[in-house]
Amino acid sequence: MSGLSSVLGPALKAAAGLAGINKLWFLPTFLAAITYYHYDLYDPESKPFDVKSVAPEYDFIVIGGGSAGAVLANRLTEEPAWRVLLLEAGGQETEITDVPALSLFLHGSRFDWKYKGQPSTTSCQAMIDRRCCWTRGKVIGGSSVLNTMLYVRGNRRDYDHWASEGNVGWSYQEVLPYFLKSQDQRNPYLARTPYHTAGGYLSVDDVPWKTPLGIAFLQAGQEMGYELRDVNGEFQTGFAPFQFTMRRGMRVSSAKAFLNPVRLRKNLNVALWSHVTKLLIDPITRRAYGVEFIRGGVKKTVIANKEVILAAGAVGSPQLLMLSGIGPKAHLQQKNIPVLVDSPGVGGNVMDHIAVGGIAFLVDYPISLVLQRAFNLNSALRYAISGEGPLTSSVGLEAVGFITTKYGNASDDCDKFYNEVFAEINNRDVFGVFPMMLRPKSRGVIRLRSNNPLQYPLIYPNYLTHPDDVKVLREGVKAGLALGQTAAMKRFGARYWDKPLPGCKQFAPYTDEYWDCYVRQYTMTIYHMSGSCKMGPSTDPYAVVDPQLRVHGIDGLRVIDASIMPTITNGNINAPVIMIAEKGADMIKYYWKTPGIAARQSRNTNTTIV
Known part of the structure; x- marks a missing residue:
């Protein structure tokens, strides 16, 4: 436990x-x-519809239906012309997961990946x-289905520090609008203050x-x-x-907040029980073009015409990057994985x-x-x-x-x-x-046990x-x-x-x-695991993604989840992860909707292409 x-x-x-x-x-x-x-x-x-079959190709593929992935699937499908596939390794929420007092009973259940840290000589004695167990959500809604629903944004100095390290656009004043964009504050006294708002997808209330x-x-x-x-x-x-992601005394997971209301959108496909095993990347152009995943015991392939977006969390995202040839060169070679990009920061900088x-x-x-x-x-x-x-x-x-x-x-x-x-x-x-x-x-540090996904x-x-x-x-x-x-x-x-x-x-x-x-x-x-795919400018040799959340050295691939945090925020991280996804979705929209910008922007890299 x-x-x-x-x-x-x-x-x-x-x-x-x-x-x-x-x-x-x-x-x-x-x-x-x-x-x-x-x-x-x-x-x-x-609940979100679980499609029986996945189409051969989509515009965007989002890997992971947790706090970030649910937001991304919602916001990207606001563009009717964009087809989005959300791949989630787990299944649906249940009535039991909605009950706040039962959250601890979900740890170690079928909704949990059941990760464990390696034995330690300094802690967890x-x-x-x-x-120590690392409970992570394996369910649509991710860890927001298992957490204690605490809504804490962190300290303004957290985000100002991110910006001071070269992450342009991530200061407190620049991220606050994205916290407000999501929020539906149900305490009327708080809703009238400059730091809260009502009408968003995410209900926040008093217990x-x-x-x-x-x-x-x-x-x-x-x-x-x-x-x-x-x-x-x-x-x-x-x-x-405390303030809670709660409505009428029941849990409001990211899936309930962001996916349930848009489940009828024709351009959104949600595929549950779909375990992604590899990112497909062209070794010549260094462009991500799709993913491999296992569903029902069968390996499948799906193509992304625009981008692949990793939202698999602080454990899943670095694991998939390394399995796909993006990570510390010596470690990948040790695991017999062909190296596409020598990115020493992948799997490092882990915080909790x-x-x-x-x-x-x-x-x-x-x-x-x-x-x-x-x-x-x-x-x-x-x-x-x-x-x-x-x-x-x-x-x-x-x-x-x-x-x-x-x-x-x-x-x-x-x-x-x-x-x-x-x-x-x-x-x-x-x-x-x-x-x-x-x-x-x-x-x-997170490292591969083997090249077996x-x-x-x-x-x-x-x-x-x-x-x-x-x-x-x-x-x-x-x-x-x-x-x-x-x-x-x-x-x-x-x-x-x-x-x-x-x-x-x-x-x-x-x-x-x-x-x-x-x-x-x-x-x-x-359970605030973060930082394993650190955001930073090209001058930071350990940065995995740039301030636009694009993977250094690879086109068509972003990481948008808790793993991109350069330093962990002061408080529970579910609200910051939702903010990161809100901001990331706007970055994607700007990139693809601004005439000529995709062609003008060159790959910003601080990594060695092998």
């Missing part, structure tokens, strides 16, 4: 019993109630085989179910001297309630947000989201009938604090705390604080290989403990659950040495 799941191990086990073993009535009753009360919402015809601990968390932040903020507003440092698990506080009052209150007949019917109740809670996530440790920069270089009310320990209500590092200095790549997250990352998380733990000591939390009798971590018993509790050990034991990925 994932790092977060290991923290909640007893809770998940209990929930499994409640939902499937001890109370066999819950799941079928729940599904029947949803079907009865929401038959119109769950009509199979409302308390995990099985010292490996219907709240506990007193969420409010107390915000009050605790004020006691610590922080302002209350709009997490996506002018300033980020401070405490804020990691947190520290297990920082739990016992409370004396029955106020938290515990399993017995969520998984019962009353909550199931309440959810099915009115879209309310504890099942609308995103695994207890309610509020967040962005703070700066003594190792941070002058402003907005933050640790992030989740207030997660997750389980009962020793039959008591509990809340958890999860310090999360937002600007890691450690970098990971069906074999998963080797993932080396390299968490905490830079000593500064350990220091930041250590200070985050201290700040989390201080939050539990505020008057706002003490009202509920909050006290730290100080059971020593078995792997750190050799160190005195509460010392820096103990917390350093704790951080390395209880490393939790937050």
